[in-house]
Amino acid sequence: LRKEMSPQMHNHARRVIEEARKHYLQLLDTNEELKRQIKGKRIAHSKHQSFHGRNERAHSISLVSRAIVGSVDAMQKLGFTLEELRDSGVYDMIQKEFQDIKLCNKNDYVCNAESPYRTPDGSCNNLDNPTWGKCFEPQRRILPAAYDNGVDSPRTRSRYTNRTLPNPRAISNIIHRQEGNEPIMSDRLSLNVFQMGQFLNHDFIGTPLETDEEGKLDCCKDKTRKECFPVLIPKGDPHFPDGTCFNFVRSAGSTANCRPGIKQQQNQVTSYLDLSQVYGPTSGQEESLRDEGYMLMDSDGALLPPPRRNKCQLINTEEHCFLSGDARVHENPSLASYHTLFAHRHNIIAKSLETLHANWTKERIFQEAKKINVAMYQHVLYNEFFPAFMSARALKKYNIKSNKFGYSNSYNSTLDATTANELGIAFRFGHSMIPPEQVLSIPNKPPEVFSLVPNFDNPHLLYLHNKSAPEYLLRWLYLFPGPEMDSEIVPEVRDHLFDNDIGFSLDLVVLNIQRGRDHGLQPYGEYRKWCGLTPLTERFDSLVDHDENDIKRLRMAYKDPRDIDLFSGLVSERQEPGSSIGKTLNCIIGSQFQRYKQGDRYWYENLPPAGFTLDQLNEIRKSTLAMIICSIFDVDKIQRNAFKLPDQTSNPMLKCDDILDIDFTKWQFSFEPVKSLGVPVFDELSKILRDFGAF
Numbered sequence: 001l002r003k004e005m006s007p008q009m010h011n012h013a014r015r016v017i018e019e020a021r022k023h024y025l026q027l028l029d030t031n032e033e034l035k036r037q038i039k040g041k042r043i044a045h046s047k048h049q050s051f052h053g054r055n056e057r058a059h060s061i062s063l064v065s066r067a068i069v070g071s072v073d074a075m076q077k078l079g080f081t082l083e084e085l086r087d088s089g090v091y092d093m094i095q096k097e098f099q100d101i102k103l104c105n106k107n108d109y110v111c112n113a114e115s116p117y118r119t120p121d122g123s124c125n126n127l128d129n130p131t132w133g134k135c136f137e138p139q140r141r142i143l144p145a146a147y148d149n150g151v152d153s154p155r156t157r158s159r160y161t162n163r164t165l166p167n168p169r170a171i172s173n174i175i176h177r178q179e180g181n182e183p184i185m186s187d188r189l190s191l192n193v194f195q196m197g198q199f200l201n202h203d204f205i206g207t208p209l210e211t212d213e214e215g216k217l218d219c220c221k222d223k224t225r226k227e228c229f230p231v232l233i234p235k236g237d238p239h240f241p242d243g244t245c246f247n248f249v250r251s252a253g254s255t256a257n258c259r260p261g262i263k264q265q266q267n268q269v270t271s272y273l274d275l276s277q278v279y280g281p282t283s284g285q286e287e288s289l290r291d292e293g294y295m296l297m298d299s300d301g302a303l304l305p306p307p308r309r310n311k312c313q314l315i316n317t318e319e320h321c322f323l324s325g326d327a328r329v330h331e332n333p334s335l336a337s338y339h340t341l342f343a344h345r346h347n348i349i350a351k352s353l354e355t356l357h358a359n360w361t362k363e364r365i366f367q368e369a370k371k372i373n374v375a376m377y378q379h380v381l382y383n384e385f386f387p388a389f390m391s392a393r394a395l396k397k398y399n400i401k402s403n404k405f406g407y408s409n410s411y412n413s414t415l416d417a418t419t420a421n422e423l424g425i426a427f428r429f430g431h432s433m434i435p436p437e438q439v440l441s442i443p444n445k446p447p448e449v450f451s452l453v454p455n456f457d458n459p460h461l462l463y464l465h466n467k468s469a470p471e472y473l474l475r476w477l478y479l480f481p482g483p484e485m486d487s488e489i490v491p492e493v494r495d496h497l498f499d500n501d502i503g504f505s506l507d508l509v510v511l512n513i514q515r516g517r518d519h520g521l522q523p524y525g526e527y528r529k530w531c532g533l534t535p536l537t538e539r540f541d542s543l544v545d546h547d548e549n550d551i552k553r554l555r556m557a558y559k560d561p562r563d564i565d566l567f568s569g570l571v572s573e574r575q576e577p578g579s580s581i582g583k584t585l586n587c588i589i590g591s592q593f594q595r596y597k598q599g600d601r602y603w604y605e606n607l608p609p610a611g612f613t614l615d616q617l618n619e620i621r622k623s624t625l626a627m628i629i630c631s632i633f634d635v636d637k638i639q640r641n642a643f644k645l646p647d648q649t650s651n652p653m654l655k656c657d658d659i660l661d662i663d664f665t666k667w668q669f670s671f672e673p674v675k676s677l678g679v680p681v682f683d684e685l686s687k688i689l690r691d692f693g694a695f
């Protein structure tokens with residue numbers, strides 16, 4: 001029976017909502033972006049402020065989302081269920097109250113269905129749902145959220161026993177501590193799996209944090225603030241002194257048309273695999289990274305260009321930070337070398353196109369080069385990267401590998417490619433593959449080894465050897481093995497993450513576990529069920545996909561296996577035969593990457609005008625990471641598959657001269673994007689008709 005809401009209650013609801021609006025808009029007092037967003041209403045007492053290191057738009061969206069979720073929470077506290085609030089018109093009242101905020105009105109998309117090129121922000125990829133996969137939208141969920149209060153507060157208790165969940169640092173110490181002096185190394189995979197993994201995740205997810213007016217919060221001081229979820233370090237910690245605390249700031253939310261509901265975390269990058277980490281996830285950012293048809297580089301064309309303001313750790317006044325499509329670019333030097341690689345690759349493609357087409361506009365050169373660059377990257381991911389560590393069973397089940405011939409015919413406009421919240425935690429499995437060092441591998445010289453810790457957020461290594469370091473870092477990434485995917489995490493990120501001069505640091509594992517709880521994610525066992533694997537019981541022998549040693553550690557950390565946090569459960573899983581990761585991880589990764597493929601209208605194997613002619617597609621299909629590296633650096637030899645270690649029989653070293661680049665003459669004839677006609681016209685119609693065969 002539906003609970004009726006009395007008129008008094010309605011009035012009360014209105015007051016609660018107005019209060020929420022007022023409260024949060026006051027917080028926005030200093031927010032320039034939001035002031036632009038509020039039509040016709042001026043907020044008083046504006047104070048000029050510069051916003052260090054945060055995306056203003058993401059912040060505005062998160063504040064509006066807080067006001068809306070806050071209203072829902074306040075009403076729920078009065079004893080109404082979410083269904084009752086929806087059915088009794090309270091949701092409509094909330095939505096109306098926020099209608100004048102432009103951020104809440106996203107129904108005005110005019111999509112060009114014939115455009116051969118993606119939008120930078122991912123809008124209009126799905127023509128029926130133009131915001132699917134767009135940046136600043138809420139993350140998708142695989143399973144419903146399990147917030148303590150049902151609306152937005154972190155999950156802190158067992159849903160089975162109601163006991164408080166174990167402390168994340170205690171879990172980290174018990175399950176994720178590295179036992180030996182060195183991590184266990186893979187005998188199959190090169191470090192490129194680690195580095196492509198991090199580079200790739202910055203393409204599909206970027207979860208902004210809640211911030212205060214200054215853009216910095218001290219949650220160890222202000223423990224009770226709504227934006228805070230600090231982690232107290234248990235007594236007797238082997239690394240951190242007693243009584244210390246990790247400053248954990250909660251993730252920011254997003255609004256989805258300001259529809260009232262529970263908190264959903266925001267994604268401030270595009271979900272699609274569109275190299276948004278290179279080109280930027282908004283048209284404004286893309287514009288600032290461009291040099292007409294080319295990508296901007298630094299003054300001698302070797303490294304990425306300088307940003308307007310340096311915000312990374314610089315140790316040398318002649319050096320600068322990097323302007324890139326993603327602010328995380330200098331997280332470690334080998335990541336920056338990947339960004340450099342793909343920016344250079346764009347320019348090589350642009351040059352080839354310009355040579356073929358003197359009459360093309362700069363815009364067309366840029367867009368076509370970007371389209372080819374993204375296509376090659378997608379091909380490398382799905383045919384080299386994933387097959388290197390996923391199981392053959394999962395590759396098949398989730399339709400990961402590409403067709404050998406013809407178009408893929410797999411686009412499904414009902415499949416939402418928006419990144420799942422759960423993937424943002426699950427894909428951190430790569431944290432167990434982080435090496436403790438960064439190495440410059442120079443031919444015929446001993447390797448130059450640098451500790452990782454002083455190189456977080458510091459681009460200095462890239463400048464070494466006259467800026468040839470990106471090449472030497474990459475040489476290290478393909479010639480050397482990476483740490484095995486397992487539950488052990490190197491102390492460089494488990495004890496020394498972002499170590500500063502005064503010895504303050506973080507534990508990446510703690511962030512992973514606490515982040516999952518912050519997002520209200522359900523525990524590991526629930527995702528096993530979703531994947532069709534055997535459910536967990538209160539007995540530890542129900543962990544059938546874990547080895548004895550890992551079960552021992554899990555048992556020490558958790559009272560009940562059903563409470564095991566998603567990150568810890570996944571990285572400690574036994575590897576599926578023929579794969580470097582376990583069954584549940586294969587399932588979560590496979591199902592999302594199927595969406596990135598089949599839910600992307602611009603997937604490179606789709607029909608033109610979004611895709612390519614068959615001749616062009618067949619060229620793209622020759623792409624390998626080795627080919628891309630050979631085309632940019634002065635490398636003599638490289639193994640065929642750069643994600644796997646060289647092996648005389650199965651993965652031989654090849655001369656770069658023998659690895660042919662794609663043949664750009666196939667772009668002699670291309671779809672002409674003519675907007676005024678509303679349909680694409682062709683450079684040479686007969687050629688295209690032959691390609692299509694069927695037409």
Ligand code: HEM
Nearest residue numbers: 194197198201205206207332424427428430431434511515
């Ligand atoms: C030296 C290497 C790396 C460092 C220092 C690093 C550090 C970090 C940090 C500090 C965060 C934010 C944690 C939080 O507050 O919740 C993060 C998030 C993440 N990391 Fe890493 N990471 C590294 C490599 C990798 C690799 C190799 C992968 C995957 C193969 C990966 C996947 C992720 C993912 C998916 C997220 C979530 C991103 C988001 O939601 O915005 N990371 N990492």
Ligand SMILES: [Ca+2]
Nearest residue numbers: 203270272276
């Ligand atoms: Ca993207």
